[in-house]
Amino acid sequence: MPINLKEVANRQDKLGPGHRMCAGCGETIIVREILSVVEDPVVVADATGCLEVATSIFPYNAWRVPWIHNAFENASSTLAGAEAMYRSLVRQGKIPEKNTKFIAFGGDGATYDIGLQWISGCLERGHRMLYVCLNNEAYMNTGIQRSSATPLGASTTTSPAGEVIPGKPQWRKPLTAIIAAHKIPFVAQAAPHAWRDLMTKTQKALAADGPSFINVLAPCPRGWRHDSNETIQMTKLAADTCIWPLFEVESGVWKLNYKPKEKKPIIEWVKSQGRFRHLLQPANQRVVDQLQAKVDEEWEELLKLCGET
Amino acid sequence: MVKGKVVALDGAKAVAEAMRQMNPDVVAAYPITPQTEIVQTFSQFVADGKVDTEFIPVESEHAAMSACVGAAAAGGRVQTATTSAGMALMWEVLYVAASTRLPIVMHFVNRALSAPLNIHCDHSDSMGARDAGWIHLFAENAQEAYDNAIQSVRIAEACMLPVLHTQDGFIISHGVERLQILPDQAVKDFIGTYKAEHPLLDTDHPIMVGPVDLPDFYTEHKRQQVDAMEKAPQVIRRVGQEYGTLTGRTYGLVEPYKLDDAEVAIVVLGSTAGTSKVVVDALRGKGVKAGLLKLRAFRPFPAQEVAVALRDKVAVAVLDRSMSFGGQGGPVFLETCAALYNGGGRARAINYIYGLGGRDTTPDQIERAFQEILNISTPGKAPVDADQSERGRQSPG
The missing domain is CATH 3.40.50.920 (Rossmann fold)
Incomplete structure (x- = not known):
């Protein structure tokens, strides 16, 4: 269905104002973009994390849709339980069929790390639900610790830039490809600056007859060390440097959604955020070179998968 | 009093039979010795179309209890089965289930905890979970395991607390005994129908399940759990009396x-x-x-x-x-x-x-x-x- 931004923007937000997320947080922008195109009834599950703690402090509730939080690692299985109950009750005629949609939100810690097994199980069993990773590339809720989504060289409190070690020594887990390897109907990587792309992907994901997954880059001004008014520029730069390509895998077919006219060098990404500041020291040039090499390597692989070469 | 049918079953199969008769809306479970016989017997009932249950064959016990929480919050009857290390793995979510006041029923089998690995009976598994907020009922034999399974649903729903009823691993779970099972209709009538008060699936009336409590409300919510548990004895007695009227086997605490x-x-x-x-x-x-x-x-x-x-x-x-x-x-x-x-x-x-x-x-x-x-x-x-x-x-x- 084509998206009319004016119309979509006029719909009542399902995540209401009054929550306690930080100014400039990428997560709330993404959640509102995603939920704005959900016209059917929807049930939301949320993993423990920033979005969860800042929208549900009892007795306040920022959500206008049914919402459940269970624990850190199990938003997927919790939602799968609700989805199974929905199917059971509809099949038995105990409740009417309402075409209800099921969406889980989890951060990169909940998704890449502690919750991966639960997600994998849900995907294999084929629950009809969308899992969205709000990927801000570290454990931001506990105060900026490294995750397997944190990129090479980034300084976090558990991969700090020190006298000897210049930030996180490892690259990052290729999660979107790992999810795609489950051969589910729809998998995508997206970012909030490309709003039409994200909304279209949401529509495709929810129309899929089975599980779907979208990995969305979510800048964190506190953790990335950029100004809170730069959030949207950040993901634009991520797409232009190709450190966060926008693509989708629909029924096994890989498709590139955005190819920059001119691929920007990774140093522009590095310079834009305080978490990489130490990499600007001449002694750490090799880390920037490694980062560029990893980005180039994955970009070339992606182009091949998407038939772009 | 209804006339039961005398059968020869082990405790695990007796409980699986009770599950078939209760026909829960969702069952999420994972195999582990000596509970496996419950989940695999029940799976056959699902495969044969003898129940309406949506069976979620999860990838771990933690996922089993996680899915049970989601399914019970969604609004319907939910059951699972486990033992020993399986319960240890679902530990975190046992507390969530009880604190969220979800009437989940767990068909439990007692087995020792590792190490050394041991698949046989002791009570260290469920005893470790005694402060998780669940009601715990013990059975002496297969008959009681069957009877407790059926009463657990009523107790859980009346207290809005999850119930764990247990039998000794192998000794009861794999020992074939003579017991009486009720006619299907008698079980159906005894447990009645269940309507969740605030189901998550009621999208016209959105609710929040599992919020954050700061120190200003946490104690109040714990107090409500204490109150619910304090009411449980009279519920257990009342359900046990009613079951006695039906079967001639009356239960108390x-x-x-x-x-x-x-x-x-x-x-x-x-x-x-x-x-x-x-x-x-x-x-x-x-x-x-x-x-x-x-x-x-x-x-x-x-x-x-x-x-x-x-x-x-x-x-x-x-x-x-x-x-x-x-x-x-x-x-x-x-x-x-x-x-x-x-x-x-x-x-x-x-x-x-x-x-x-x-x-x-x-x-x-x-x-x-x-x-x-x-x-x-x-x-x-x-x-x-x-x-x-x-x-x-x-x-x-």
Whole structure:
């Protein structure tokens, strides 16, 4: 269905104002973009994390849709339980069929790390639900610790830039490809600056007859060390440097959604955020070179998968 | 009273049969010895179209309890089954289920915890979860496991608390016994229909499940859980009475056996109650005033019943099938002593740790325990205080 931004923007937000997320947080922008195109009834599950703690402090509730939080690692299985109950009750005629949609939100810690097994199980069993990773590339809720989504060289409190070690020594887990390897109907990587792309992907994901997954880059001004008014520029730069390509895998077919006219060098990404500041020291040039090499390597692989070469 | 059908089943299959008759909306479970027989028997019922259940064959017990929480919050009847390490893995979510006040029913089988790995019965698994906020019911045999399974649904829904009912691994779960099962319609009528008060699936009336509590509300929510648990005894009794009217088998929180005029008594849970009854009968035959107090409910702990039942006894032997390392005894012992103390009882109590990792507990051993408490109940016959703690560490065998 084509998206009319004016119309979509006029719909009542399902995540209401009054929550306690930080100014400039990428997560709330993404959640509102995603939920704005959900016209059917929807049930939301949320993993423990920033979005969860800042929208549900009892007795306040920022959500206008049914919402459940269970624990850190199990938003997927919790939602799968609700989805199974929905199917059971509809099949038995105990409740009417309402075409209800099921969406889980989890951060990169909940998704890449502690919750991966639960997600994998849900995907294999084929629950009809969308899992969205709000990927801000570290454990931001506990105060900026490294995750397997944190990129090479980034300084976090558990991969700090020190006298000897210049930030996180490892690259990052290729999660979107790992999810795609489950051969589910729809998998995508997206970012909030490309709003039409994200909304279209949401529509495709929810129309899929089975599980779907979208990995969305979510800048964190506190953790990335950029100004809170730069959030949207950040993901634009991520797409232009190709450190966060926008693509989708629909029924096994890989498709590139955005190819920059001119691929920007990774140093522009590095310079834009305080978490990489130490990499600007001449002694750490090799880390920037490694980062560029990893980005180039994955970009070339992606182009091949998407038939772009 | 309805006429039951006499069948030969082991405890696991008896419980699976009860599950078929109850026809839950969602079951999420994972295989683990010795519970597997429950989940695989039930899976066959699903495959044969004998139930309407949506069965979620999860990838771990943590996922099982996670899915149970989501499914129960969604608004319907939810059941699972597990044992031992499986329960240990779902630990975190046991608390979430109880604190979210979800009436989930867990068909449990008791098995030792690792290490060393051991698949046989003791109670260390469910005893470790005794403070998670679930109701715990123990069965003496396959009949009671079947009966408890059916009553658990009613108890859970009336209390808005999850219920764990358990049977001793292998001893009950894999021992074929003669038992009576109810006609399907009688089970259906007994459990009735369930309508969740605030289902997550009611998208016209959105609710929030599982919010954050800061220090200003956490205690209030814990207090509500305490209140719910305090109401549980009367619910368990009422459901047990009603079940008795239906089947002739009435249940309460405890079952005293030849206890009224007894001078010495054994306090025990689970299948060993059966062994102990045989010993009580034998001792009674010899003119010894021996009795037995079987605990059916461990959570809520029936402190008042225990205090009243044991108040006038001279000595009691409390049998624990699990350890509390560094504690002053096993969990049944500690609860019993506290009940006696608060109830003004004067009985001397000795703790016996028995049957760990499936070690057989024989009538001889129970008889020896009786002999010891008879000795300490006779002034001057045996040293009492000096070695009580040492005895507490000894198995009767």
